[in-house]
Amino acid sequence: MMERKEHLFTVFEGLFKIKSDCSCDIFSGCGLSDITVKQIGYLKTIDEHGEVTFSKLAKITRNSKPTITEMVRKFVQMECVYRERSSDDGRIFYIRLTEKGQIIARSEQNSLLKLIEKMAESLDEKDMDDLIQILRKVR
Amino acid sequence: MMERKEHLFTVFEGLFKIKSDCSCDIFSGCGLSDITVKQIGYLKTIDEHGEVTFSKLAKITRNSKPTITEMVRKFVQMECVYRERSSDDGRIFYIRLTEKGQIIARSEQNSLLKLIEKMAESLDEKDMDDLIQILRKVR
DNA sequence: GATAGTTAGTTAGGTGCTAACTAATTATAT
DNA sequence: ATATAATTAGTTAGCACCTAACTAACTATC
Numbered sequence: 001m002m003e004r005k006e007h008l009f010t011v012f013e014g015l016f017k018i019k020s021d022c023s024c025d026i027f028s029g030c031g032l033s034d035i036t037v038k039q040i041g042y043l044k045t046i047d048e049h050g051e052v053t054f055s056k057l058a059k060i061t062r063n064s065k066p067t068i069t070e071m072v073r074k075f076v077q078m079e080c081v082y083r084e085r086s087s088d089d090g091r092i093f094y095i096r097l098t099e100k101g102q103i104i105a106r107s108e109q110n111s112l113l114k115l116i117e118k119m120a121e122s123l124d125e126k127d128m129d130d131l132i133q134i135l136r137k138v139r
Numbered sequence: 140m141m142e143r144k145e146h147l148f149t150v151f152e153g154l155f156k157i158k159s160d161c162s163c164d165i166f167s168g169c170g171l172s173d174i175t176v177k178q179i180g181y182l183k184t185i186d187e188h189g190e191v192t193f194s195k196l197a198k199i200t201r202n203s204k205p206t207i208t209e210m211v212r213k214f215v216q217m218e219c220v221y222r223e224r225s226s227d228d229g230r231i232f233y234i235r236l237t238e239k240g241q242i243i244a245r246s247e248q249n250s251l252l253k254l255i256e257k258m259a260e261s262l263d264e265k266d267m268d269d270l271i272q273i274l275r276k277v278r
Numbered sequence: 279g280a281t282a283g284t285t286a287g288t289t290a291g292g293t294g295c296t297a298a299c300t301a302a303t304t305a306t307a308t
Numbered sequence: 309a310t311a312t313a314a315t316t317a318g319t320t321a322g323c324a325c326c327t328a329a330c331t332a333a334c335t336a337t338c
Contacts, residue, residue: 001259004267008255011274016158016251018277036292037176054318067294069319074292091302091317112155116147120140122277128143131273135150138157138261175327193283206329208284213327230282230337285334295324304315 018118022111030100032078040104042071043080043097047105052095053086080104157257161250169239171217179243181210182219182236186244191234192225219243 027033045060046052052060058068072095075081080101086092097105120128166172184199185191191199197207211234214220219240225231236244259267 001264004264004271005255005259007271008258008267009251011271012251012255015274015277019155038293055316063293064295065318066296066320070294089303089317093318112148112151116144116151119147119277120144123273125140125143127273127276128147130269132143132146132150134262134266134270135154137266138154138258177328194281202328203330204283205285205331209328228282228338232283279338281338282336283334284336286332287330288332289330290328291326292328293324293326295322297321297323299320300318302315302317304313306311306313308309308311 015115019111019115022114023107026103026107026110030103032080032100032104035078035104039075040107043075043101043105044108046081046095047097047102053092054095057095075101154254158250158254161253162246165242165246165249169242171219171239171243174217174243178214179246182214182240182244183247185220185234186236186241192231193234196234214240 024033027035042061046057049056049060054065054068054072057063058065061068063071072081072083076083078100079098082096082098083093084096086094103110119131123131163172166174181196181200185196188195188199193204193207193211196202197204200207202210211220211222215222217239218237221235221237222232223235225233242249258270262270
């Protein structure tokens with residue numbers, strides 16, 4: 001039993017490594033190797049709330065409006081977001097993710113997808129079905 | 140095939156979540172919920188090099204000695220390391236990990252181990268063997 | 279004299295704040 | 309309908325704190 005655990009450990013260690021490498025590739029592919037965890041978190045928040053204004057983001061993240069202004073300025077500079085003026089209210093700007101911003105915001109899913117792709121390349125359909133059946137039992 | 144990938148995605152998403160939660164538990168269990176990625180990295184470096192002095196750590200990490208002094212001061216404060224004076228040379232201090240420091244340094248392995256334990260609880264021996272056989276094919 | 283580690287002072291960048299402001303909208307009075 | 313007061317959206321300026329790192333100078337030890 002101990003040996004099985006060791007083998008499992010080794011095998012999963014490898015999987016986690018692959019995913020981590022995919023993640024790094026995503027960031028450096030976007031020219032953002034040193035983006036911070038906080039910044040990624042904020043991009044995810046913007047992604048999760050489709051229609052987000054400065055005031056709304058300030059409320060969601062519990063930050064002040066000037067903080068959001070500065071953050072968005074940086075993201076614009078990094079080409080992760082852009083401002084879109086509302087047609088209904090001349091004061092309002094929506095914060096929109098660029099293509100790059102979306103990639104970063106979804107880096108977690110994207111790197112996991114890459115891992116799944118890699119697995120699909122190496123495994124046949126039976127293997128995958130078995131894998132799904134087995135792993136479904138883990139809570 | 141697409142459906143299999145989706146199922147795999149879902150199942151692995153769950154596994155990654157479990158591991159991530161284990162990781163967070165480890166840090167907050169040590170009273171270090173807000174330890175930085177850099178700090179964890181340095182503790183790992185200290186862990187990997189058994190016998191490490193200030194000069195050596197400065198060399199390994201490509202930092203200046205005062206930087207190491209300050210970093211170690213913080214880690215001492217966080218109760219992650221302690222200084223051990225060399226008996227051979229009064230100038231030399233070894234940087235040693237405390238129990239807590241070791242836990243943090245090995246948080247990656249520890250959280251993965253917790254995940255493996257959790258899996259061992261849910262799976263019988265055949266399942267585990269199958270799992271190992273299947274996942275071994277992934278490169 | 280050379281080396282191990284420390285202290286003093288500094289810089290850069292991330293993260294966040296308050297106070298004050300402009301521009302735009304809404305509410306109210308006439 | 310128009311004018312004015314009040315409110316709201318977002319910005320600018322200045323500041324604070326933190327992490328991470330540096331150089332210069334120093335003390336202790338070999």
